[in-house]
Amino acid sequence: MRKFVMTLALISIVAIPAAAQSIRIDFPDLEDRAEEVVDVTLDADMLRLGAKFLSGDDEGERAVRDMVKNLEGIYVRSYEFSKDGQYDHRGLVDRVKSQLGATWKPLVTVRSKTKENVNIWADMRGDRVVGLVIVAAEPHEFTVVNIVGPIDIDRLAALEGQFGIPKISKERNRD
């Protein structure tokens, strides 16, 4: 197994509003071939509404509530396939990358022949991160996440494992 990783500094942010870019992350061609699709589309209003229902008792939900309060949107598309070779990873990364303007900088690239490949780009205003795009590719699953608004990457990573909401099933429906 070979693993090639490039890394740049992970940067913390000050939550100051700034114009951020959302990108198109729908891939109808993938949706046709996918066995299951996760589709999450949350604009600012839905984020505020959802945040109101997050529990103050639960440490993880409190942390999420704190993180989303200044966001303008979160968009997720995840496509799961029944077998290998159902999508062109490089081609999809290029399609995402081609939408990113001059303010976007690559943060991390993880390449592996057997494990997950991950690309993360950040929309920068000076040293502030005002947007994030994550592309993650496994043999049977392709995921794109676009977070619009100021986000602390270290705090986002620290949320991992706190949710306990198991990924039992993925639905092909748009909420």
Place this chain on the structure above:
Amino acid sequence: MTAIVPEAVDAGALPRAQSGDHDAFAEIIEQHEAMVFSLAYHFFNDRGRAEEIAQDVFLQLYRNLGMIESDAHLLFWLRQVTTRRCIDLTRRSRLKAVSLEDAGELRSIERHSDAFLDRRLRAFIEQLPDIQRAVVTLRYQEDLDPSDICRIVDLPVNTVKSHLHRALQSLRRKLGERP
């Protein structure tokens, strides 16, 4: 292969609880509290901490009750959420140091006593890396096969088998047996 069979919950407790019946939710707690509490207890070897974790898990269940599809799903959900919480807490907190010297001394004095062996085993299990700890707990407390465990910990089945194998080797070494 062991199937994940739902334990006998009062027929209708789940849908009643989902409709807002608090008594029904209390029945669900009583049915599963030993399982959830014990998963956390065997992970941390600490009853106080185990109760805190178990309470958090049921509170989380209360808030997510609408997502549960069946009794089988409920059982799976509780096992997975509890296990994930334990693993996550291990990664985020300092591990309690358990002295190997103490355990060794205990071994030489109390070699043939089951009760002390149980305590030693639990102490050794607490020293295992988090995933190994989770796999051993699910295997021996819940009597699950690797094919069931892999769904709970979200790892390939061969990885689970490998973790189990390494954990048992480690435990045998600590007990002074031949691996």
Place this chain on the structure above:
Amino acid sequence: MNLDNDLKRAMRRESPPAGFAERVMQRCGAADSAAAAEVGGPTRRRPIWWRAAAASVTLAVVLGGYAVHRQREGERAREQVLRAMSIASEKVAYAQQQVRDIGSH
């Protein structure tokens, strides 16, 4: 010594301290109260025409229909927020871990 049997014995299920279910139900009740307080939080200022609409909305609240609808919408939005952040944090954490692993070699 049979390790399998010893482990099954050492790892048998045990009950939590007495009163566990009651303590959980108390926390659930507290969580309900907190959520109800959040839903009824402050509203933004609205133009006059909206107040007439709000009066009829209030009636619907009294009848319970709107409150139930909003509750469901809010719960769904909450699940979606958690799902999205869960996926995002998982990917970022994985990438960070790979960076650390490489750095330690």
